[in-house]
Each structure stands twice: as structure tokens, then as C-alpha cells.
Amino acid sequence: MTFFRAIKNKFEHNQTPNFDSTEEVTINMDKRAIYRNRTNYGVNIGSLFVLESWIYDDIFNEVGGGNTELDAVSNCQAKLNTQETANKLRQHYESYLDKIDWNFLRDRANITSIRVPIGYWHVNNGGFLQGLPFEHLAGVYQNARPWDYLKQLINVAGQNNISVLIDLHGLPGGANDQAHSGAINNPPKFFKTPAYVNKVCDEILPFITRDICSPFENIAGLQIVNETYFDNNANDIKAYYSRAISSISNIDNTLAVVISDGWWSEQWSNWLAENKLESNAVIDTHVYRCFSNEDKGKDAGTIINQLPGSVNLPKDKADFTVGEFSCVLDEETWKRTQGDRNVHISNFGVMQTTIFPKVASFGWYFWTLQFKYGDGGEWGFVPMVSKNNLILRSRNVVPIDQNRVNQIINDHIEYWKGKGNKFEHWRFEDAIRQAVNDIASFNQFNNSRLGRWRSWTLRRRAEYIKAKGDSEFMWEWDQGYQKGLDEFNH
Template sequence: MFHKIKQKFESAKEHHGGNSQTNFGISIPTAGDISKREIYRNRYNHGVNLGSCFVNESWIYDTIFEKGGDNEYDAVSRQVKETSVDEAAENLSRHYKEYISKIDWKWLKEEAGITALRVPVGYWHVGNGKFVKSLAFESLQNVYAKAKPWDAFKDLIKKAEENDIGILVDIHGLPGGANTDSHSGESVKTASFFGSRSYVDIMVNEVIPFIVTDVCQGNENIIGLQIVNEAAFDNDAKKQKKYYSRAVKSVKSIDESLPVVISDGWWPQQWSDWLEKEKLDTSVVIDSHVYRCFSDDDKSKNADSICKDIPNSINFPRDKADYVVGEFSCVLDGETWSKTKETRDECVKKFGNSEIKQFSQVASWGWFFWTLQFKYGDGGEWGLKPMTEKGAIPKRPKDASIPPDENKIKDIIKEHNDYWKDKGGDKMEHWRFEDAIRCAIADIEAFHKFDGSRLGRWHAWSEQRKLQHIQEKGESDYIWEWKQGYQRALDEFNGYHY
């Protein structure tokens, strides 16, 4: 929706010689009049990953790895070789059912306050093995046709909707791999997806359109489509950019308002700059993963130092684009613990809360903890439930002072007017500042009515509202006052109080 609004606005502005007061015929929701689908797609998320539900990882669930293998392709191939296609399919099908049946929906909704699940899937799961021809998983097509992971995924979507929980479809495994890790589903020595025209063509022309048409359009609780997970770092990333451009176009040709999620490739600034340049900043959300247990730099620090460094090390340019932390945990490395004097539980709680606090400042689409559940045990510092119960991951607050106190609103407006009084304020348009405050509050109230939600995607949403304001009230040199007012209202009234 946002991309279309911006496109129409710009074309109409050019056509009318820059006269932005023209009625552009843009159909967008007025302040406070927001559909449930739009809230799902734009609210701030307290989320969790369903690690190893579909894209299997042996350290989380070892069900399909009983015959060996380091990744899903090798594990299933070995089982087929040693048993049969039917037995391998039954093993997978049983895993999907057991995993999903184990989900405690009541706890997720009422205790943890989870708003959405990030669900990793591989291209080989889509349509029950429909798109594997000429790809690595082609030899296993019959297995997935019988195991029916896509049917299980659709059941999961419905169960989530019954609990007001959204689903982020995460294409975790791409042909040839976006990275060389086993969570791509197959063994690759070099990540070859972005450099292969045939791989990209299959995803952009076949897989992505199928996903959008088959599950995203018909389910109002689908919050977005992630078109890649953890793209390898690339200094110029020309091939990644080509894929992202084509994929976004593919999605938007079917569903204009569906958020498209890309990987930051371990360089957040690179992608906000690119999105701004390509005018895709209101269509795309950038996914950045936050772990403090892998790098030598983090291993060299104690827990307290890592916590204190979070505001500096997690600092996305939120004014340029929308960000989501698609994965993070409360795990610190053994070397860090060897340098730490404080108790482990105390440090873990401090670490988790420091992460959540920082995310609430810079990640406008929220966060997704890695991960929900394990076959054995609770996952410790990788597990959502133990971390929530220990207070390391705060439960989502649903109480808020909404509507805000009118006196507080008037004080903010007066403060703005007084500041500019002796700085040329008499020539300014302070009414725009107040207009933005009132508009933002109406939006905040509308989101809050749906299960205590908070407005998210601050960049895209405020840009939409700014263009709507210009359409209705006209262009001006003082649009900056409107922008300041909207952002001030978000800062004052939209945050979670942990």
C-alpha cells in the first residue's frame, strides 16, 4: 500500500507541475480507521521463531536425523536410502504434527503476549514439493508430496489466527543457499543463490508468486514475506540487490500492501541507503540478527560489558527504513562467562532486558526470539519460555494510558509553539504540528484496540500519513512541523513500558 501511495503521489505531483493540493484519488485509511489486516501487517511485534518446525536443525529437533546427516536434505536422503520414501514421508509428517500440537497457544497469547511467529520454510516445502524440479531437492519430491508440509503450514496459520497471532513467512532455505550454513537445508561450500539466474528466476517467477497467492492474500494474519534469511556479507551486493528488486516487484504485483523482508547481510546501513535510493523504503523491512555469542570480539568481553555496549552496537538508522530483529537470544559464550563475576541468572536477565529496550528504540517492526521449543528440554537461554519465566524477556504489556491525557497533549503543543516563538514562529504553520499529534494518537488508539497492540513500521506508516496530510492540506515548507509532531506523538504515547 505504502509504495503505491508514494508512487501515485509523485506522478500526480509531476503531472500537475508540483501542485500537491490536487486530489490524487488515493484510497488509504483515515486516521483511526484501520483494518485488522493492516494492524497485523504494521504493528510492533513481540515474536518468536518456530525453529526446526519445517526447516529442520538437529540441535533443536533430531527427529529426522536418526539415520545421520548434517542438514535436512542429507538426513531425509539417508532415510529414504535405508528405509523407503513412504517411511521418510511419514517421519516428516509425524514431526510436523507433533511440533505444532506441542505449541501452547494460551501461554503464547495470554502469558508472553506474543503477536507473531516467524516460520522458517524451505523452497522444497512450498506447495508440498511443487517447485523442486532441476534443484537439489528434486530427488526427494515424492517424499514431500506425501509428507505435506505446506498443508501443515496452512493449519498452523489458522491456529495462529484463532489466537490473534500473526505469521511471518520466512523463506529460510533458497536454492544454492544464501549462505553456507546447514539451516539452508542443504550442504553447499559456496553460497550460489544470488549468482544463479536460474535460481533467482525460479524464486521470483514461481515460488514467491505462489506463496503470496496461496497463503498471504487469503489469510489476514500473514504479516509479511521474508524473501531471504541471513544473506552472506557482500561489500557491493549487486547480485543481492537485483534479486531484492525483482522479488519486491513480484510481491507487489499481487499484493500491494504485503511487507517484504530482506536480510541486512550483517550491514544494516548499506540496505537503508539502498532502499532510500530505490524508493523502496516504504515497501521493505530490513531484518537484522543480533547474537552476542559467536564473534571473537564478544567472547573477549564479560557479560556486563556486552550489556553496556548494546546501545552502541545495535543502532539502526530508523529514520531511513523500518527494521526488525528477526533472530536473537539470551546466549553468551563460555569465554564471556569465564570473565564474568556476577551470577548467571542476574546477567542473563540484564542482557535480555537490555536487548529488548534497545530494540524498542530502533527496530520499528519489533523482534522475534530464537526459538520457541525443543524436542528435549526447554532450550535454556535459547528458549522463549524459560527466558520469559526468568524475566530476561519481558512479557508484552497490554495496559497503557490510551487515550492520552488531554492536558499532556496540550502541553506538548504549547512547548513546540513556545520554542519557535522567537525563532520566526509567527511565519510557521504550527497547526500542522498539532494535526500530526492528533492523527498519530488516533492511529495509536486504533492499534491498541486490537489486543493492546502498538503501532509499528514507524517509517512507512508516518510516510503514508504525511502524504495523506499533503493531499488533504497542501504542500508547504513547513511539512517538517507535521513530521516532528507525528514522531513526537509516537515517542510519547506509542512505546511499551517494560
């Protein structure tokens, strides 16, 4: 696959990457390109690999105990042995995978993608654990074979035209202090521990990229961290992001590298722009309205009405994804709320999934797919889809009206008449026709929508300059391509 492959990185792994958008690019519009660049309507495969006891409690309640995967598997190994513990994990992987209803996901939910949280301890079946907190469990994961099950999952997803976002959810030392990191680290230590950062950037991420992301055409991207803690300066986090993006992009420069917004989206959209990394990275933001004291102090209607203003992502600066959200509101909110709870839940889900595709070019992923017991209620994708509480992807391909395209071109020319002595209106026309062709190509593959607007436009722009030269009138190209997206990318 040669899609954008010609861009070459010229920096060492410990430097901040700085990509020149005028370097040679070649866009090969194929299935892999669409998987990597479309707007996603997806769901998280929570607690398949990174175990969370409230979702699947197999290892926790039956033998292991503890609050994290590290505790539960360690306890299980101590009480049983390495092989029996591995067998428990394999049984979990197999039962979880067997329960996935691909017909529902493909035909009823009409999803494009799944986000799969993994831990560093799963990579290559525990092959990179030397010197890391899970090291004593290497034999367990070697025998449990989670990496093999992940590849099986990717294959089946591909058979259903569904992509996979690989999410390195658990980092050694933790990117936050929550149990979903595989171990509780308070304070989190990953970003301030050079040995951990080196291991991830120099060994783990390159392996994932070479072993899974490049070989499988239906990989949407590689997420290098889940939820980063808020940091006003974030120097250590920036250093990790720089190295990780470099490490991955040196191998596969078309792969979306997904970073966390650390609960401050603009901090990271500005950082990407300053370092010319918008073409390489997508920013993950999580939208929950059930955890903060501020949200707990509001009624459901207020939260819903404020969503358009509160989910205000700087989409013109960077590409975003809503990697996690749900239809859950806290009980304190419900105590303040009058009216039918089910109606409010539906309004909440519908509002969220109406807003997200407008501001998050890489789309959204609901948390989460399934539970060992029950359907998860407002945390569960299946019941929320079944009750029509989410706006799903349309199955109707809207044909592009070429008469409307021609009208827009004529309107542009007419507008600028008499406002200057020289223009290059042909650049506007070239751009809008290119946008229309791109949109149509995405639509032809399972009615996909062109996503990663910032990255895609920058790369198309660089390609155009290479073909037809730069100019002081490239603003006309910029306006034309953006007009095409605004008008027809629905």
C-alpha cells in the first residue's frame, strides 16, 4: 500500500517531529485508505482484553479477586498455577468472542469500526514484559495467547467491513490512576519513567505497527494512550507523544496515531498544529456527563441542552474522535429531573450522536459492547441501539448533484468579479471537484463518509501543489475543497 507512503521522516526518535506538508505525497484511494480515513460509528470492546470487574468478573470473582487485572491474575496464578490461570483467560477470550453478534453490529447498528482496548502485557502474548510490572505473569499470557485472539477478532471484523482501532489502553506505570489501566498507580508513573517510555516507544509500538497495523487492511488507527491526566504544561506527555508518533510514522506514515486530549482539547490541537502533526494524529476526547460534581448538580434536561456548547471541539485545527461516551447520567442528576427517564435517556443519546459527527471527523465509539450478565443498561450499546437512543449511520447514499457543483463554481466566480485584477478560479474548481470525487469514492464503499478532514485536506493540498505548483491563490483551492466537504460530505 502506497497511500501517502512517500512522506519521509527526517528526525531522531527523541526529537519533536516536524512534517513539511509540501513534501511529496501520493494518494492511492483504496479500501485501506477508506478504513483509515472515514468517519466512524463504532463501539468499544470493553473488558475483552483489559479486564474490568464491573463488565466481566470471571477472573475477579471465581478465583482471583482484587480490583485490577494485575491483582486478579497474580492472585489466580498464586492459588492455581500458570497454566490453569492461562486457561481461565483463554476461556474468557473465547466466551466473549463467541457472544459478539456480528449480524447485529453490521446490519442493525450499521457500525464502521470497533475500538479494542489492550494492555502492554497482551502484546505479542506477553513478549515485552521484561522490566515491567506484569513481568511475573509473562508465562500466563504466553499460554493464554491474547495476541492470537486479537488477530482473530480483526479478521472477523474485516469480513464484515468493520475496522479496528487498536487502543493501547494500559501503559506500564499508568497514564492515569484508574483500575482500567490494568493496575492502580497513584500517582501515575508512566510519563515520568524513562525506562517505561523507552520500552513502549522503541519496542512495543513498533511491534504493534509492523505485526498488526500494516499487515491488516482494516486497521483504523493505533491509539498510544487511553485517558491522560490533565497537565497544564504536559511536557512529559508531549515528549512521549512526539516519540510515539515518530516511532509509528517512520514505519507507516498513513496510520492515524491517536492521542488523548487530557481533558483539554485545545491544548493538544494547538500542539499538533505547532509541530505540523495534524496529518499524523487524531485527538481522542471522552464525553461523560455522570462523573463531575458539576454535572451531578444538574438535571437531565440542562445537561442535554448544554451539550452543543460543551462538546465544542476545535475541529478546524485537528481531527478528533469521541473514543468513549455512554447514555449514563448520575443518580444525583435523576433526583433533580422530572419527567420520563426513558425519554431523557433517548434525548441524551440522540443529542450526543447528532453532535459528534459534526465535530469529530474520526467519529465516535460507544462504551461498551457487552457484559457477562445483563445488557449494561445505559452503558450497553445493544440496548441503546435497540431502543433507538442513538443516531446511527445512514444506509442511504445521497447522490451528488453535479448541477449544484457547477452552480457553486459559478457563484464563486461571480462573487469575485470586479474585486481584483487577477484570480485563479480554476484552483477553486479543481478543489471542489476533487472533494466531490473523494466523497463519492468513500460513499461507494459501504456508504462511508470521508473523515479525518484536517489530515485528508492537508495531504490533498500537498499533492495538488506538487502537481500544479504553489500560488498566492491557493486560498481559492482551500475554499473550494472546504466548500465541497461542507456541501456534500453527508
